[in-house]
Amino acid sequence: MKKTDNQMLVIFGASGDLTARKLIPSLFNLYLANQLPENFAVLGVSRSDMSDETFRDRVVYESEYLTKKIKDLGEDKVKGFAEKLYYEDLGDSYETDYGPLRKRVEALKEKHNTSGNIIYYLSTPPTLYETVSQCLSDVGMNTQNNGWKRLIVEKPFGYSLETAQELNKGLHKYFKEHQIYRIDHYLGKETVQNLLVTRFSNSIFEPLWNRNYIQHVEITNAESVGVEKRGGYYDKSGALRDMFQNHLLQLVSLVVMEPPIGADAEEIRNEKVKALKSLRIMTDEQELFDHTIRAQYVASKIDGKDVKGYREEDGVDSNSTTETYAAIKFFVDNWRWHGVPFYVRTAKRMPTKVTEIVIHFKKPHHQIFKGSEMQEMDNKLIIRIQPDEGILIKFGVKVPGQGFKVERANLDFYYSSLAETYVMEAYERLLLDAMQGDATLYARADEVEAAWEFVDPILNYWEKGKDVRMYGYAAGAWGPENADDLIEEEGYWRNPSENLADDPGYCVIC
Numbered sequence: 001m002k003k004t005d006n007q008m009l010v011i012f013g014a015s016g017d018l019t020a021r022k023l024i025p026s027l028f029n030l031y032l033a034n035q036l037p038e039n040f041a042v043l044g045v046s047r048s049d050m051s052d053e054t055f056r057d058r059v060v061y062e063s064e065y066l067t068k069k070i071k072d073l074g075e076d077k078v079k080g081f082a083e084k085l086y087y088e089d090l091g092d093s094y095e096t097d098y099g100p101l102r103k104r105v106e107a108l109k110e111k112h113n114t115s116g117n118i119i120y121y122l123s124t125p126p127t128l129y130e131t132v133s134q135c136l137s138d139v140g141m142n143t144q145n146n147g148w149k150r151l152i153v154e155k156p157f158g159y160s161l162e163t164a165q166e167l168n169k170g171l172h173k174y175f176k177e178h179q180i181y182r183i184d185h186y187l188g189k190e191t192v193q194n195l196l197v198t199r200f201s202n203s204i205f206e207p208l209w210n211r212n213y214i215q216h217v218e219i220t221n222a223e224s225v226g227v228e229k230r231g232g233y234y235d236k237s238g239a240l241r242d243m244f245q246n247h248l249l250q251l252v253s254l255v256v257m258e259p260p261i262g263a264d265a266e267e268i269r270n271e272k273v274k275a276l277k278s279l280r281i282m283t284d285e286q287e288l289f290d291h292t293i294r295a296q297y298v299a300s301k302i303d304g305k306d307v308k309g310y311r312e313e314d315g316v317d318s319n320s321t322t323e324t325y326a327a328i329k330f331f332v333d334n335w336r337w338h339g340v341p342f343y344v345r346t347a348k349r350m351p352t353k354v355t356e357i358v359i360h361f362k363k364p365h366h367q368i369f370k371g372s373e374m375q376e377m378d379n380k381l382i383i384r385i386q387p388d389e390g391i392l393i394k395f396g397v398k399v400p401g402q403g404f405k406v407e408r409a410n411l412d413f414y415y416s417s418l419a420e421t422y423v424m425e426a427y428e429r430l431l432l433d434a435m436q437g438d439a440t441l442y443a444r445a446d447e448v449e450a451a452w453e454f455v456d457p458i459l460n461y462w463e464k465g466k467d468v469r470m471y472g473y474a475a476g477a478w479g480p481e482n483a484d485d486l487i488e489e490e491g492y493w494r495n496p497s498e499n500l501a502d503d504p505g506y507c508v509i510c
């Protein structure tokens with residue numbers, strides 16, 4: 001196990017939902033797994049008037065996210081964790097004198113002997129990232145002469161290429177790039193990391209991973225929920241900004257990238273940036289019209305229950321043109337991927353929650369088993385990110401008996417079969433990595449900008465282009481019908497179920 005330096009974690013925006021829902025439960029799990037540094041303290045910072053005790057009650061003792069764990073564990077175990085948590089009220093604004101905050105940090109550093117190493121976690125709206133960084137710098141809290149300082153920032157990282165560049169510039173005034181950790185929780189998912197391992201630690205996939213053998217690549221991210229309580233935020237964002245620009249393009253970069261020289265953070269991130277830069281940017285209106293589809297869910301009944309349409313959701317403009325469904329077809333301009341179409345879609349209010357990558361292989365160049373059903377079926381490699389995490393290969397087998405009748409069978413691996421293995425939650429893994437100074441699973445400035453470079457023209461077209469349409473789909477359906485036209489040449493979307501193998505595959509029992 002890698003050693004983690006003694007340190008302090010200062011969370012800005014500590015009274016918010018993310019702290020209670022993700023950050024504290026992840027830290028609690030790390031504590032239970034003895035993964036926290038020997039000397040460690042957390043200081044929650046925000047604009048609410050709270051004592052240390054109230055903060056501990058809120059995020060630990062009375063937290064709905066820890067109820068079950070707390071019930072199962074002895075009081076001492078929980079207390080041992082809660083007593084590492086403190087709270088500091090910043091007053092009315094994040095833009096204030098951080099002198100008192102600095103004193104509090106110094107006092108906790110003495111009390112817990114945490115040394116001068118500090119992570120600042122910004123769980124605030126992005127408009128405050130530069131402000132907080134500047135205020136920290138004003139009182140010398142960003143200097144590294146007495147221990148390292150790191151900054152973790154949440155998404156959304158920018159609203160467009162221009163705003164992302166401004167944000168990067170703003171942060172770089174106070175922190176060096178190697179100190180900045182841009183979180184993308186998809187990179188913390190075990191199955192996303194496994195993509196690198198599948199590709200680069202096996203010799204059976206990589207030789208086929210190119211235009212000679214791959215027909216097309218399909219990525220689906222579906223959520224069954226709607227915008228929940230986040231209508232206000234979502235209506236200014238939309239599916240493309242909320243999911244595609246970050247999480248899905250991260251998946252794309254891992255599928256597209258060339259093998260890195262090694263597993264070092266910079267080597268991997270260099271290759272991901274190259275991959276993102278090789279996505280063909282669409283600027284032609286006809287191409288944007290033909291290759292992009294946006295839609296909104298409309299009211300429907302699911303399991304006999306009325307479900308609101310997007311425009312009826314709280315916080316959403318009743319004439320909103322924000323998409324809750326986005327499907328994009330694009331190409332990658334490099335040697336490996338020339339001519340291979342990528343189809344990526346993301347949406348809310350789909351029939352189920354599922355994220356998967358499907359690599360469709362080309363059919364054999366010369367078909368000898370004529371008339372067999374396999375002629376119509378390609379080989380597929382399905383990488384299931386969630387749920388039912390695993391990998392499935394679909395391939396042809398001979399049906400026993402006379403002649404050559406071919407059926408399709410499944411070859412699969414499920415993470416759940418590793419019964420003894422504890423799979424870390426994304427935030428747990430990412431927090432521990434940042435504590436250990438490993439930025440492999442965090443997005444670098446140029447990576448984020450390259451993703452925006454691809455997305456910006458689509459957003460601009462949707463906002464101002466000619467003949468742009470907004471389609472509707474009934475909540476609980478697999479998107480608008482015409483989304484099938486996008487993929488038509490290659491067949492149809494695989495509309496996956498919760499289970500990785502939604503067909504049994506071929507088998508003869510007796």
Ligand code: BG6
Pocket residue numbers: 185223242243
């Ligand atoms: C977040 C988006 O980044 O990811 C949400 O803002 C979305 O809208 C969520 O629901 C999905 O994450 P996961 O891990 O549940 O797939």
